Amino acid sequence: MTRLDNKVYYTKKRNLKEHEKFMLNLILKKNKNKTNLQVLDLGCGDGLFLDHLDKLINIEFLMGIDNDKKLIKKANKIKFIGKNKFLCKNFENIKNLNQKFDIIIASGFLGVFEDTEKIIKKTIKLLKKNGNIYIFQRLNSFPIDTKYYTKLPNNKKWTNPRTLHYYKNFVNLIKKNKPIKIKKWNINFDLPKKNNPFASYTIKTNDEKRIMLNLSNIVIEQYFVWSES
Secondary structure, eight states, X not given: XXXXXXXXXXXXXXXXXHHHHHXXXXXXXHHTTOOSEEEEEETOTTSHHHHHHHTTSOEEEEEEEESOHHHHHHHHTSOOSSEEEEEESOGGGOOOOOOOEXXXXXXXXXXXXXXXXXXXXXXXXTEEEEEEEEXXXXXXXXXXXXXXXXXXXXXXXXXXXXXXXXXXXXXXXXXXXXXXXXEEEOOOXXXXXXXXXXXXXXXXXXXXXXXXXXXXXXXXXXXXXXXXX
């Protein structure tokens, strides 16, 4: 499966995004002195983040899962230090993943499922007892959970479900399993509007603050959620 919102990653050589750099530092803080780490990246995309992480901490085995075959193909071309495996599958349909991990990364991943709580429970089961999860997620600061779909011109079906949880509700889903921390990420640079229905862009308010939106004109608030066992 290939996705319109992923096309920018297919051919363009890119650097780490700002939120990926912050995520990298979060992981390094607790894991830089650990050895033989088992790492799982859900929605791993092109594998670039794992490539950087692999050079900075001692990873014995890393696994990336994404349902975009073109991105998985790119990830498989990277020469990692640790052993690695990339799966082009829908995580929701995987039933035979019996391995446990020290680190699980879910960046922009958990909001694309119909039943977020089910996916969170499935994800937490893959953590070792003292393992940690690192999430970057669109959430809502207002106390309401929202679900929406998109339908592009000339398409008959509504597709690409997105779930925006009230951030406290989302935190409580993780808290059932792990004590967690949360930090809102405020974008400090401009994103121009592009001719991509899934791309985000920023506008400036009168007090020079930036607000991020998508082309459905839905305000995007993003949060880091992580555990520190």
